[in-house]
Amino acid sequence: MTVVSSGRVVGSWRAAWLRVEGHWAWYRRYWTSNLYSSGLQPLMYLLAMGIGFGSQVEPGPATGGLSYVHYVAPALLVAGAVQYAVGESTFPVLSGFKWQKDFIAVTATPVTPGQVLGGQLIWVSMRLLLSGVVYALIAWAFGAWLNAGAALVVLVGALTGVACAAPLMAIAATTYDEGTRFTSIFRFIVMPMLLFAGTFFPIEQIPVAIRWLAWVSPLWHGNELARGVTLGGLDLVPALGHLAFLLALFAAGGLVARHYFYRRLVV
Helix, strand or coil: CEEEECCEEEEHHHHHHHHHHHHHHHHHHHHHHHCHHHHHHHHHHHHHHHHHHHHHCCCCHHHCCCCHHHHHHHHHHHHHHHHHHHHHCCHHHHHHHCCCCHHHHHCCCCCCHHHHHHHHHHHHHHHHHHHHHHHHHHHHHCCCCCCCCHHHHHHHHHHHHHHHHHHHHHHHHCCCCCCHHHHHHHHHHHHHHHHHCCCCCCHHHCCHHHCHHHHCCHHHHHHHHHHHHHHCCCCHHHHHHHHHHHHHHHHHHHHHHHHHHHHHHCC
């Protein structure tokens, strides 16, 4: 499929990147307002939990014999990515349909709802990579990394974040009120996931009867991958399982989101 832009014919991927270009035009003017979410939020967690509280935690079996800051640093990058992805995939997406209605304006051109969705996912992925790099560099200055595996942690964080973003964009596309359900998602899903998905302590310390809640959490899979690539101790088969879970969540969420984007934007 082709799209006409400024008198030129461009491909489907180019149409999605036009949406990214629009986001970038806004971001380069207002990037300072996003400093907190672009790496500083997980850094504050690192300073408070990894260095502050972590100074009181003795290395032991729970941390794999490592200092607490080394144990928690990769998971905090992933947790920050998930929090950012959730934030960017709920109210801002709903705004495109309901308040600013820029999705409606864009799809009045030859750009399709699927390309709008693609542009949103690409932009969120780019922001996740940017915030991950910012966090990784500052955390390196605090001695939080043991090796160059931190670069792979950035990729794991971006994948985990976008895996959460895709299904949430589907939910946003089916939301017609003021987004009250998003408050429940933050309160009853995101925050418990942050606390009990292996970010601050191993899930083996959670009662067996409810441990499955961590297993179905994308954050736990991301945490396991992040620690595996920088701290070691993760075998190939489990790593592939975690990766497959995140990719499947992203693919399924993207397909559902695409369906509802078309349903809402095609009259």
